[in-house]
Amino acid sequence: MKIQFYGAAQEVTGSQHLLSINGKKILLDCGLYQGKRKEAFEINKNLPFNPAEIDIMLLSHAHIDHSGNIPNLVKSGFRGKIYATSATVDLCQIMLRDSAYLQERDVKFVNKKRLKQNKNLFEPLYSSEDVEEAMSNFIGVQYDKAVEIAPNIIATFRDAGHILGSAGISIELKENGKLTRLGFTGDIGRTEMPVLRDPNILTDLDILIMESTYGNKLHPVIPEVEEEVALTINEMVESGGKIIVPAFAVGRTQMLVYVLHKLFNENRIPLFPIYVDSPLAVNATEVHRLHPECFDRETYRVFIDNHEDPFGFNRLTYIRNAEESKALNDKKGPCMIISASGMAEGGRVLHHLKNNIENKNNLILFVGYAAKETLARKIKDGAAEVNILGDSHKINAKIKTMDYFSAHADQKGLLDYLKFSSPQKLKNIFLVHGEEEQSLPLREKILSKGYENVYYPKRGDAFEIS
Ligand SMILES: [Zn+2]
Known part of the structure; x- marks a missing residue:
């Protein structure tokens, strides 16, 4: 199996990770990169892989930094299914429309000036029509129901307790006769939060891709x-x-x-x-x-x-x-x-x-x-x-x-996330969605608990795991 990190890698926006399993390419999240306007536009526009080659997408939750580049993905040639919980699908509908509206409005504003200066005009990253097109690729799934997304690859969405519909995704896969369980946390919520249930922690993992936004902080009770x-x-x-x-x-x-x-x-x-x-x-x-x-x-x-x-x-x-x-x-x-x-x-x-x-x-x-x-x-x-x-x-x-x-787990919540996966089994941990001062202290804590191979990948890094 190969894992490539293309966003929310040593930063907190633009969540995008690519799995290659049994010849299938599975994209985890397709978030919008947010930052300085021009740089962000270029990063979002030019997807770092060929969208037509992606077979399946799994979406952890509707926040724009996890879902916001999906319309561009579809516009650029992705034809697969996008699996997410039903509440996430409904939220994406309004959030992606809003995102398209903001982009169209911003471009209109900039183009007004450019027209006067005789400069070439900009296009929005995607339009409202692109959003409607993208929505037809979504498949709403229930929490805790195993879904076979491809032969020998089963995904289960567990409540992440972060926002409505948010999920940590457990992926069970068989490759060359070997069974592996990979967990992708998406964003992890907190226990005892209003409205939402507590995070349902993924268990018995061999590989974990974990967020680390508040890796060095403790929240008040x-x-x-x-x-x-x-x-x-x-x-x-x-x-x-x-x-x-x-x-x-x-x-x-x-x-x-x-x-x-x-x-x-x-x-x-x-x-x-x-x-x-x-x-x-x-x-x-x-x-x-x-x-x-x-x-x-x-x-x-x-x-x-x-x-x-x-x-x-x-x-x-x-x-x-x-x-x-x-x-x-x-x-x-x-x-x-x-x-x-x-x-x-x-x-x-x-x-x-x-x-x-x-x-x-x-x-x-x-x-x-x-x-x-x-x-x-x-x-x-x-x-x-x-x-x-x-x-x-x-x-x-x-x-x-x-x-x-x-709505993000603090350091204790993140460390608690490991409690149902022993260091003997969980041999590869990738910390994503965190800035250095948060993620690196968390990495030290995880290492001190006996886990090996705790990585903090940067954008573009690829790992082969056999
Ligand atoms: Zn989030």
């Missing part, structure tokens, strides 16, 4: 976090400030809404207006409502069994419309505006940051991971001034980060 959210909100409501939350539209937003709803029900926070301002988040919430089979027991106990919608309550307003979004600028505090994108690289949150970041009464609350070079990262890292939508802004607002909502 949940009751403290609910308390912290309550404290933060109570303080802000008292002072009358606005709370701006840049949050990923899918997953993070629903979790935050769930916690706020619970805190309201328990009278731990006062009634004050909350807005979810992101069309994608509104659509993603609809998809969540369609897939209660993915919810954990707690969600049933606290909400569903009482005929309550976990994602809706009377002080919460979902906003799709651009005019209503603009009207939020004139709203006085206290209020909370949850808006995408989480890394503040685009989307309506940029307008809210621009309008509120200079006011010392406001709070910018980060609830997720921010990759290097992103606006969210600069603000989190304590910049005094940042550029937002072309203008420089002083940061006077309070800044706070709650990593708990990040």
Whole structure:
């Protein structure tokens, strides 16, 4: 068997790994690489393999850094099936459409200038039509049901507890009479998270491709976090400030809404207006409502069994419309505006940051991971001034980060992932989806537990395993 790493290799975006087994080529994830615009476009456009030669694709979950280049894959000649859980298929439908829309819009904007300068015009990476075409390749599968994806290759999707529909994929294969079990974690969620079940750890693995986003971090435990959210909100409501939350539209937003709803029900926070301002988040919430089979027991106990919608309550307003979004600028505090994108690289949150970041009464609350070079990262890292939508802004607002909502396992969660695969059996571990300062300390920890051959591959690295 051969494994090649083409993305999320020594970085956190563009997840893409290629397996060659019994003459079949199987692609794990086909994520969008996110980074500096021109470089990202080139990397995404020029797939590092021939898409027509790929037989099958397995998708761990719908996040764009795992699914976002699928329309380009199909457009460039891939004709195989794409296996993912049913909830992932539904999420991909809205997320890939959104991705195409953003790309078409950005290209239109750039082309306007280029036209005036008599320069050649750009094409988007893919269009809405390409997304519709790609969606016809998807096959929705159930959790825990073994699927024979090719002769002697069986895949089973296990709940990864990361976002709705997310899965760790166990692949059992027979090559030259030898049975091997390979695990691909996708992104690993956390135990005790709102809405979702705990990660269902893959067992008895011989080979593991594992994410390592928070390989060198420990998250706070949940009751403290609910308390912290309550404290933060109570303080802000008292002072009358606005709370701006840049949050990923899918997953993070629903979790935050769930916690706020619970805190309201328990009278731990006062009634004050909350807005979810992101069309994608509104659509993603609809998809969540369609897939209660993915919810954990707690969600049933606290909400569903009482005929309550976990994602809706009377002080919460979902906003799709651009005019209503603009009207939020004139709203006085206290209020909370949850808006995408989480890394503040685009989307309506940029307008809210621009309008509120200079006011010392406001709070910018980060609830997720921010990759290097992103606006969210600069603000989190304590910049005094940042550029937002072309203008420089002083940061006077309070800044706070709650990593708990990040939805990625921390170092302990990642090490726990190994507990059902002994060092005697699990002989090859590949750490992906992590920056050096996170992945390398994790590697040391794994080695100290007796596992051998723990690799941290870079983009383009290939490994033959017999
Ligand atoms: Zn993810």
